[in-house]
Amino acid sequence: MSWEPIAELAKQVASGTVTAAELVERALSRIDETAEYNVVLEKATDRARARAAQVDAAVKAGKKVGRLAGVPFIAKDNFLTLATHTTAASHLLEPFQSPYQATAIEKLEAEGAIMVGKANLDAFAHGSSTENSAFGPTLNPLDKTRVPGGSSGGSGAAVALDIAPFALGTDTGGSIRLPASFCGVVGLKPTYGLVSRYGVVAMASSTDVIGPLTRRVEDAAVVLDVMSGRDAYDGTTIERDKTTYTDLPTDIKGKKIGVIKDYFGEGLDASVRASVEAAIAKLKKAGAEIIDVHLPSLSLALACYYIIIPAEVSSNLSRYDGQRYGLIAPDAEDLEASYELARERGFEGENKRRIMIGTYVLSSGYYDAYYRKAQTVRTKMINEFADTFKKVDFLIGPTAPMTAFKLGENVNDPLQMYLADIMTVAVNLVGIPAISVPADEANGMPVGLQLMAPQHADRALLGIARAYEELAQ
Amino acid sequence: MTKFSAADIRKLAHLSRLRLTDDEVARYQNELSEILGYVEILKDVDVTGLEPTSQVTGLTNVVRTDELIDYGVSTADLLKNAPAIEANQFKVKRMIG
Numbered sequence: 316m317s318w319e320p321i322a323e324l325a326k327q328v329a330s331g332t333v334t335a336a337e338l339v340e341r342a343l344s345r346i347d348e349t350a351e352y353n354v355v356l357e358k359a360t361d362r363a364r365a366r367a368a369q370v371d372a373a374v375k376a377g378k379k380v381g382r383l384a385g386v387p388f389i390a391k392d393n394f395l396t397l398a399t400h401t402t403a404a405s406h407l408l409e410p411f412q413s414p415y416q417a418t419a420i421e422k423l424e425a426e427g428a429i430m431v432g433k434a435n436l437d438a439f440a441h442g443s444s445t446e447n448s449a450f451g452p453t454l455n456p457l458d459k460t461r462v463p464g465g466s467s468g469g470s471g472a473a474v475a476l477d478i479a480p481f482a483l484g485t486d487t488g489g490s491i492r493l494p495a496s497f498c499g500v501v502g503l504k505p506t507y508g509l510v511s512r513y514g515v516v517a518m519a520s521s522t523d524v525i526g527p528l529t530r531r532v533e534d535a536a537v538v539l540d541v542m543s544g545r546d547a548y549d550g551t552t553i554e555r556d557k558t559t560y561t562d563l564p565t566d567i568k569g570k571k572i573g574v575i576k577d578y579f580g581e582g583l584d585a586s587v588r589a590s591v592e593a594a595i596a597k598l599k600k601a602g603a604e605i606i607d608v609h610l611p612s613l614s615l616a617l618a619c620y621y622i623i624i625p626a627e628v629s630s631n632l633s634r635y636d637g638q639r640y641g642l643i644a645p646d647a648e649d650l651e652a653s654y655e656l657a658r659e660r661g662f663e664g665e666n667k668r669r670i671m672i673g674t675y676v677l678s679s680g681y682y683d684a685y686y687r688k689a690q691t692v693r694t695k696m697i698n699e700f701a702d703t704f705k706k707v708d709f710l711i712g713p714t715a716p717m718t719a720f721k722l723g724e725n726v727n728d729p730l731q732m733y734l735a736d737i738m739t740v741a742v743n744l745v746g747i748p749a750i751s752v753p754a755d756e757a758n759g760m761p762v763g764l765q766l767m768a769p770q771h772a773d774r775a776l777l778g779i780a781r782a783y784e785e786l787a788q
Numbered sequence: 789m790t791k792f793s794a795a796d797i798r799k800l801a802h803l804s805r806l807r808l809t810d811d812e813v814a815r816y817q818n819e820l821s822e823i824l825g826y827v828e829i830l831k832d833v834d835v836t837g838l839e840p841t842s843q844v845t846g847l848t849n850v851v852r853t854d855e856l857i858d859y860g861v862s863t864a865d866l867l868k869n870a871p872a873i874e875a876n877q878f879k880v881k882r883m884i885g
Contacts, residue, residue: 414865508845521843547857550850551843618827629804636805638880640869650881655807662806668819671800675824678803688830690840695833697841730822746844770844 318480321386321534322561325427328385331374335367335385335429342387342431345478352454354472355389355432362398363387363431370427381427383541388423389473389482392433393440393516396420403516404448405438407635407642407661417514418549419483419525419542426541431479434469438663439632440485440518442466443493443735446726447665454722456498457760461719464497464735466490470528471498481529481538487518488620489714489739491526492751496714496763499753501784502528503535503777506770507746508553510539511546519627520551522743532752532781536561539773556774564778565785568602572779573707577613578738584717586757591713594754594764597786598711608703608710612696616741619696621733622676622689623744628666629673635661668729693744700745704769709779713738714751714763738765748773750780754787790824792817 318324327333343363346355370385390396393403395413402408420430437447445468446452453468455461456475463472467484471494474482484491486504495502503526510525517523527538540560545552574595579588599605637643637657644656662670676685703710715735725732742749747770751763764783768776792800797816801808808816863876872879 411869414861414868415859508847547852551845551847553845553847612833615830615833618829621823622827622830633805638871639878643871645871647881650883651805652807653881654805655802658805659807664812664815667801667804667806667808667812668816668823670804670806671797671816672820672823674800674804675820684831685824685827687840688833688835689827690842691835691838692830692833693841694838695835697844698838729819730826733823 317477317530320531321383321480321537324386324480325382325384328370329374329380335370336364338385338387339363339367339429339431342479345476346432349476349478352456352459352472352476353435353451354453354469354476354478356392356402356404356435356450356469357399358432359396359398359430363429366424366429370429381425383423383537384427386428387431387479388428389432389434389470389479390420390430391436391467391470391482391484393436393485394420394483395514396430396433398430399433401433401516403439404436404450405661405663405666406449407657409449409642411641413514415514418511418546420514422542434467434473434482436469437466437665439516439666440466440487440490441628441665441669443489443732444720444725445469446722447663449663452722455719458719460721461760462497462722464494464719467528468494471495471500471502474498474500474528474530481527481534483525484528485515485518485523485525486743487523488624488743489736491528492714492739492749492763492765493735495528495751497719497761499761500528500530501532501535501753502526502751503539504742504749505539505543505773506553506748508551509555509773510542511549511552513546513548517631519624520631521627522624532750532777532784533561533563535750536563536777558774560774560777563781564775565782567598567779567782569604570709570779571604571606571707572598573606573608573703573710575613575710575712576607576609578712582716582734582737583713584757587713587716587718587762590755590757590762591764594783594787595711598783601782601786606707608707610699610703612692612699613741615692616696616744617733617737619689619692619744620736620740621672622685623693625669625673626677626686627673628669629677632666632670637661665729696741697745700747708768709776710767712765714765715739718757718760718762742767746770748776750776752780752784790821792821
């Protein structure tokens with residue numbers, strides 16, 4: 316049974332039509348029913364039940380409850396939470412229990428939302444398929460022989476399997492949008508800085524963002540509205556819109572939408588192409604002005620990404636030293652060995668790959684040729700997007716060049732795996748918001764339509780996505 | 789194209805504080821060569837007159853007043869995850885021989 320819209324659920328709880336306890340039990344039993352998909356790494360049963368009882372008691376006492384009262388959700392297991400371990404799907408953090416919670420979780424809880432479990436991911440969010448998890452892959456809800464996308468694969472699958480009405484993900488290069496595309500749900504990557512990352516395991520700090528995966532665009536808007544805004548604990552956060560993100564401008568007439576022609580070349584699956592073109596035709600029919608655009612530096616985005624991100628990864632992951640928390644190596648002969656053995660045993664292959672690439676591109680003698688060059692190409696890309704957004708309100712294209720691939724298909728070819736992100740990484744390097752919404756299926760599997768907007772235009776982006784959603788029905 | 793020798797990979801692994809197995813060294817020789825070969829497309833890109841970008845918010849010098857903030861987390865909470873503690877501190881292996 317699929318979940319009602321989030322605002323509707325909260326209203327029902329507030330009015331006493333249903334109880335928070337009922338919603339939490341429904342989510343918890345759904346986790347058990349779908350165990351074979353390996354979506355949830357740990358349930359938050361006790362805390363979820365206790366919090367549901369608090370919400371229900373408040374309702375009974377006639378007290379005002381939050382706008383997400385009793386609404387269950389799943390958090391990717393790289394959000395620090397009090398109710399459970401936070402493993403980042405790695406052996407390195409397997410024993411770790413955080414003494415504090417992420418700001419995003421605190422804000423959701425303050426409005427009455429209830430976290431019921433932690434979702435699987437590629438270890439430390441490095442990957443595009445969730446196969447890099449130390450605890451086994453998550454299976455695609457529509458075809459168990461395929462991947463759910465990554466790295467927020469557990470979050471995408473949780474929504475597609477109706478475990479909860481929304482799940483939190485993180486998106487460093489496409490990690491919310493790709494699973495949304497592969498699982499047939501909505502995935503929002505907000506403007507860089509709009510949501511605090513305090514208490515989220517850092518991957519690449521210049522592109523990491525937090526966002527929701529949901530069934531509907533309006534649900535994503537509600538969650539963003541609650542989570543966004545400045546946070547004293549995260550110095551990179553920006554001011555949010557004064558207007559609420561749930562008041563969506565859905566008028567399509569006269570909106571200028573640029574079709575990113577660079578994404579329709581070689582490598583795009585023919586049936587994905589047909590699906591995305593059909594979606595664009597619907598927007599045109601509804602009155603949008605469709606304009607072909609070309610951003611030449613997009614052909615460089617993936618190369619740029621796989622220099623900058625490993626560089627930041629190697630820095631951020633240097634804190635995992637096997638001394639203060641997480642996996643340790645008691646058998647190490649000396650201090651140096653205790654670092655090396657804990658990291659060797661605690662990290663997955665893709666973690667090590669990125670750490671070493673990052674160490675290489677940042678090392679003296681290679682820094683200018685790789686890292687500085689990539690950062691400068693990044694400027695070129697930012698300028699191209701800025702110029703393009705002078706001509707159009709939104710950009711449109713596929714989220715990924717393919718539908719969900721088979722489990723195991725790309726695990727021995729990292730470069731091939733990286734190509735799944737070819738249409739998502741530029742958005743992160745530029746810092747703009749983007750959303751993946753389901754288009755018509757191709758080859759019997761979901762296809763994601765990707766819409767992008769200028770920095771800070773998250774509300775307009777949600778509006779056009781909501782309008783498309785209506786056209787698609 | 790950059791080709792990594794086994795010694796190159798061992799050096800990188802040491803700088804990254806990873807103790808790789810022989811199988812891993814062989815594997816990363818190939819994989820890192822392939823990945824760094826791919827990113828070489830950036831080499832010939834003309835970036836004359838452009839400055840590098842390290843962040844995209846446009847924010848500069850975000851500071852707060854220099855006051856102690858109560859994060860609601862105690863020393864005991866923070867030490868709870870530690871494998872070894874002594875005198876309210878993390879205990880690690882000897883640093884100076």
